[in-house]
Amino acid sequence: MATSILDKLPAPEENEANASSLESIESPESPKSPKSSETPESPESIECPESFESNVLNAPIEPTIHKAPTNEAEPLNASIGSDASDASSEAQNQASPSVASFKPNGKKAKNQGRIFTIPGQVVSLVVLVLPLVVALYMSFTDWSPTRSSLRDASFVGLENYQELLIFDNRFLQAVGRTALLAVVCLSLEFVFGLALATLFLRTFRGQKFLFSAFLTPMMVLPVVVGYTFWMLFQSNGPINQMLALVGLGGVEWFRNSNLAFLAVIITEVWHWTPLFFLILLSGLNSVPENPIRAAVILGATPRQVFWKVVFPMLRPVIIVAFVIRAMEIIKIFDEVFLLTRGGPGTATETISLYIYKLAFNDFQLAYGAAAAFLVLACSILMVHLLMIPVRDQLLENRS
Amino acid sequence: MIELLDLTKEYPGSNQAAVDHVNLFIEKGETMALLGPSGCGKTSTLNMIVGLEKPTSGDILIDGRSVVNVPIEKRGIGLVFQDYAVFTSMTVRKNLAFGLEVKKTPPKIVASEVAETADFLGLTSKLEVKARNLSGSELQRVAIGRTLVTKPSILLLDEPLSNLEPEARLAMRQELRRLRQELGLTIIYVTHDQVEALSLADRLAIMNFGRLIEVEKTSIIIERPKVIEVAQFLGSPPMNLLGGFFHEREGFLAFRHKGTNLRLPYKSLPPNVKFGDQNFYYLGLRPEDLKLTDQSDPLLLGQISAIEYRGFDNVITVKDGELELKALAAGAIPKWGQAAGLTIDPLKLFIFNRLGRLIEAES
Numbered sequence: 036m037a038t039s040i041l042d043k044l045p046a047p048e049e050n051e052a053n054a055s056s057l058e059s060i061e062s063p064e065s066p067k068s069p070k071s072s073e074t075p076e077s078p079e080s081i082e083c084p085e086s087f088e089s090n091v092l093n094a095p096i097e098p099t100i101h102k103a104p105t106n107e108a109e110p111l112n113a114s115i116g117s118d119a120s121d122a123s124s125e126a127q128n129q130a131s132p133s134v135a136s137f138k139p140n141g142k143k144a145k146n147q148g149r150i151f152t153i154p155g156q157v158v159s160l161v162v163l164v165l166p167l168v169v170a171l172y173m174s175f176t177d178w179s180p181t182r183s184s185l186r187d188a189s190f191v192g193l194e195n196y197q198e199l200l201i202f203d204n205r206f207l208q209a210v211g212r213t214a215l216l217a218v219v220c221l222s223l224e225f226v227f228g229l230a231l232a233t234l235f236l237r238t239f240r241g242q243k244f245l246f247s248a249f250l251t252p253m254m255v256l257p258v259v260v261g262y263t264f265w266m267l268f269q270s271n272g273p274i275n276q277m278l279a280l281v282g283l284g285g286v287e288w289f290r291n292s293n294l295a296f297l298a299v300i301i302t303e304v305w306h307w308t309p310l311f312f313l314i315l316l317s318g319l320n321s322v323p324e325n326p327i328r329a330a331v332i333l334g335a336t337p338r339q340v341f342w343k344v345v346f347p348m349l350r351p352v353i354i355v356a357f358v359i360r361a362m363e364i365i366k367i368f369d370e371v372f373l374l375t376r377g378g379p380g381t382a383t384e385t386i387s388l389y390i391y392k393l394a395f396n397d398f399q400l401a402y403g404a405a406a407a408f409l410v411l412a413c414s415i416l417m418v419h420l421l422m423i424p425v426r427d428q429l430l431e432n433r434s
Numbered sequence: 435m436i437e438l439l440d441l442t443k444e445y446p447g448s449n450q451a452a453v454d455h456v457n458l459f460i461e462k463g464e465t466m467a468l469l470g471p472s473g474c475g476k477t478s479t480l481n482m483i484v485g486l487e488k489p490t491s492g493d494i495l496i497d498g499r500s501v502v503n504v505p506i507e508k509r510g511i512g513l514v515f516q517d518y519a520v521f522t523s524m525t526v527r528k529n530l531a532f533g534l535e536v537k538k539t540p541p542k543i544v545a546s547e548v549a550e551t552a553d554f555l556g557l558t559s560k561l562e563v564k565a566r567n568l569s570g571s572e573l574q575r576v577a578i579g580r581t582l583v584t585k586p587s588i589l590l591l592d593e594p595l596s597n598l599e600p601e602a603r604l605a606m607r608q609e610l611r612r613l614r615q616e617l618g619l620t621i622i623y624v625t626h627d628q629v630e631a632l633s634l635a636d637r638l639a640i641m642n643f644g645r646l647i648e649v650e651k652t653s654i655i656i657e658r659p660k661v662i663e664v665a666q667f668l669g670s671p672p673m674n675l676l677g678g679f680f681h682e683r684e685g686f687l688a689f690r691h692k693g694t695n696l697r698l699p700y701k702s703l704p705p706n707v708k709f710g711d712q713n714f715y716y717l718g719l720r721p722e723d724l725k726l727t728d729q730s731d732p733l734l735l736g737q738i739s740a741i742e743y744r745g746f747d748n749v750i751t752v753k754d755g756e757l758e759l760k761a762l763a764a765g766a767i768p769k770w771g772q773a774a775g776l777t778i779d780p781l782k783l784f785i786f787n788r789l790g791r792l793i794e795a796e797s
Contacts, residue, residue: 325519328486329577333533333584334507343532347523 174405181398188401195405205381206406209389210413216299216385217364221357223304228311228356232319235312253309261373264302268374292382295375299383302370307363311356318352319345351425358418365414386410436460436483436588436620441492443478443644452478454644455492465614465621467635467652469628471667475644476624480590483622484513496588512581516593518573520580522566526557529565529576533584551579554616555609571602575609582613588620589613595630607633628668632656640664662790665718671749673784674719674759680709686731689717692756696734699780704793707785715793718784721749724761724776726768732775734759738768752776 169185174195178188199206231249235242252260267274268288275286288298322345330344368387371377377384377392384392386406394403422429436459443453453475460466468476481487483494485506493500501509521529530548539547552558555575560568565576574594581589594610595603611634614621625631631638632652639649640663648661659665665673678691680703687703688695696717707715724733736754747764752774761776768774785793 323517323519325515325517326521329513329515329519329580330521330532330536332484332486332506332511332513333536333580335532335536339536343536344521347521350523 170404171408173401174408176401178401179398180400195402196409198402199406199409205384206386206389208381209384209386210410212296212383213365213367213385216296216303216367217361219300220303220307220364221360223300224308224311224360225353225357227304227308228315231308231312232316235316236319249312250309252306253313255306257306257369258373260302260306261370264298264305264370265374268298289375290379292379295379295383299371299374302374303364303367306370307360310360314352314356314359315349318349322348351428354421354425355429358421361417361421362414365410435462435495435497436622437493437495437498438479438483439493439495441479441482441494442490443475443482443487444490451475451490451644453482453489456641456644456646458639458646458649460620460622462620463618464637465623465635467623467625467631467638468641469625469631469638469667470641472626474641476641477592478644479641480513480592480622480624483588484511484590485509486513510586511588511590512584512586513590514574514577514581514592514594516596518577518597520565520568520573520576522564525562525564526552526568526576527561530557530561530579530583532580547583551583554582555579569602570598571606574598574602574606578613582617586619588622591621591623593625594623596625596627603630610634628670640667642667658792659784660792662716662718662786662792665784665786669720669722671721671760671762674721674724675786676717676719676757677714678717679711679713680707680715682709689715691717694734694755694757696757697731698733698783704785707793714788716786716788716790718786719759719778720782720784721760721762723778723782724759725778726750726761726763727775727777729775729777732777734776736774736776738770738772738774741767741770743767750774 173185173188175190175192176185176188177191177194178185182188235246266272269275270285270287274288275284278284278286286294288294326344326348327340330340335343366387367385368391371383371385371388372391375383377388381389390403390406390410393399393406438456438458441453441456441458442451444451456475456479458466468479470476478487482489485501485504489502494502496509496511521532524532527548530551531544534544534547548561549558552561555578557572557575557579560572565573568576574597578589578594591610595606598606607630610621613619614634623631623635635652637649637651638655640647640655640661642663648655648659648664650660655664656668659668659673662675666675676689676691676696678689681688681690681695683695687698689698690696707713734752734754734757736752736757736759738750739753739758740749740751742749742751747762748767750761750763750768752759752761759776787793
């Protein structure tokens with residue numbers, strides 16, 4: 036009770052994380068805690084004079100009320116002293132400075148805290164913010180590392196962006212291709228993940244083993260997945276050999292643009308369905324039972340229960356899963372690079388792959404930076420749009 | 435009309451039956467409260483009646499027909515959950531319509547039924563509000579309304595008021611009473627709150643450890659509980675119950691409990707009560723019946739060892755040796771530690787035999 040009352044008092048520095056509740060009690064700056072002057076030592080004693088009971092019942096309950104705080108305080112001291120009586124003074128010596136350090140030294144303590152954050156801020160400034168700013172500047176120039184230094188490059192304004200959005204068909208195609216890949220992969224992963232998660236709601240033999248087995252692909256390095264599937268899809272690889280058994284021999288996966296795209300999709304779905312499975316399973320498990328029972332009693336069929344009751348409650352989880360995976364697919368590089376290098380031609384060239392080629396094959400770093408920033412802006416926009424329908428549900432305060 | 439015949443539910447891994455051979459008969463249009471402490475099997479009983487759980491053995495008859503193998507939605511029973519279980523993503527209208535829409539009822543009928551129910555429960559102005567934005571008592575009404583739309587003949591309520599604030603609770607109690615009167619529903623009401631049970635039910639069925647202890651009219655059970663477990667449970671604070679022996683003394687009758695004597699007037703005993711150390715009895719004294727007194731030779735003379743303040747009346751514990759009695763006293767508040775005497779109307783003593791059955795004075 037003591038803390039709950041005291042927490043509501045306006046703390047002198049509300050944004051300061053280490054302004055503990057103790058500080059706010061005893062701080063002379065806080066105007067609404069008159070008790071601090073009367074009982075500066077033990078915060079427990081604050082609740083007594085304020086409590087409703089003591090006003091009404093002052094006479095008869097007297098013994099119990101006055102006992103309560105002292106009873107709590109005394110054994111504490113006693114236990115320190117009884118361990119070793121000569122050590123008790125030491126213990127107090129140790130205790131008193133640590134207590135004192137919690138006491139407010141006003142602005143000074145706050146500034147001290149800030150000093151300690153400086154190294155971290157410097158590091159993040161140097162390795163995160165600075166490169167970003169440099170890249171942003173770069174995207175407004177015509178710089179190429181083969182020609183001169185960035186300082187000598189001429190500022191071209193929005194020319195790079197204009198070029199990308201209006202004239203660079205290859206970029207626009209890469210964007211479209213990535214979007215298509217995202218839509219197809221996400222839909223498949225969602226359907227498979229949901230089906231698996233629903234299966235795993237029931238217990239069956241070997242459930243635990245299969246659970247681990249189904250999660251494994253997610254943990255394999257993308258490079259390894261890419262390389263493995265590259266081998267699997269070879270003209271005389273295992274997949275083709277199996278297809279030959281059913282009379283579909285000789286499929287050239289990496290020479291046909293559609294098949295190459297399909298290979299990328301298969302690889303990606305195999306790799307990331309487990310994430311959907313895991314997220315949806317935990318979502319399904321956290322759906323409360325009673326609404327489902329209520330729906331059953333009201334006569335809903337299992338299908339109706341799922342779509343009308345369970346699915347709406349699952350929606351935030353689903354969207355979060357989609358957002359995470361969408362971000363990954365926009366950035367997809369490793370698997371595609373190892374499987375097809377974007378080929379045949381540009382049939383499987385995604386945004387990352389194109390930017391990579393721009394930057395490291397053609398050395399058009401400035402142009403590549405512009406493309407990267409465009410993609411960043413678009414994906415930020417997309418994530419926020421996706422989140423709108425569930426944002427309130429996610430941020431809903433539990434009362 | 436519902437009949438429970440030897441209804442038993444055992445859960446795997448537990449050696450005690452959650453519901454143990456319960457026999458209960460509930461009239462049409464009656465309100466029956468299942469009352470008991472948490473974990474006594476009342477919710478399991480409810481779940482079996484509604485069909486969420488299958489009984490291990492025994493039978494449930496509704497209007498003389500066994501429903502154990504009847505699917506949930508065909509039983510014509512509505513259940514309102516303790517946490518309401520309202521569909522939070524839907525509007526109130528969608529919630530109310532749910533039970534009809536899943537059965538492919540024509541939209542016109544759905545609309546009129548929903549309108550009628552909303553009107554009955556005072557929810558008309560809230561129909562388009564999302565259920566997650568409703569207050570506790572509104573959620574409660576939606577939960578009841580959602581069930582009423584499907585026109586059940588039996589309504590089961592599982593702790594319906596325990597999540598409400600006191601004010602809303604009072605209003606909701608009124609609402610439930612009106613519901614019962616206007617719709618003539620058979621209501622089974624599960625609660626651990628005796629005030630709720632007493633204010634709403636025609637009869638109480640008191641359960642403990644999965645067994646049905648006593649079923650009786652509300653007015654009777656509170657006046658004369660026939661079983662000691664009921665006496666232990668009803669009342670706030672519950673009846674003082676002391677185990678001990680009756681002895682004859684000079685000029686008075688003594689009830690000896692843990693070495694301390696209670697002075698009882700002679701005439702207070704039913705004729706079939708035996709004296710002596712072989713005959714163990716429980717003596718029940720209601721806190722409401724015990725009075726503080728100044729007269730000499732009271733029932734008990736001791737010290738006030740605890741005072742619990744409740745506003746208009748206070749629970750005062752008087753202690754002598756090992757013997758403690760709780761009394762309800764209004765008015766002037768005695769001091770803690772002060773000596774006090776207690777007295778009681780001899781007709782208001784409850785004597786239970788060693789098996790916990792009430793010994794009737796008349797017989």
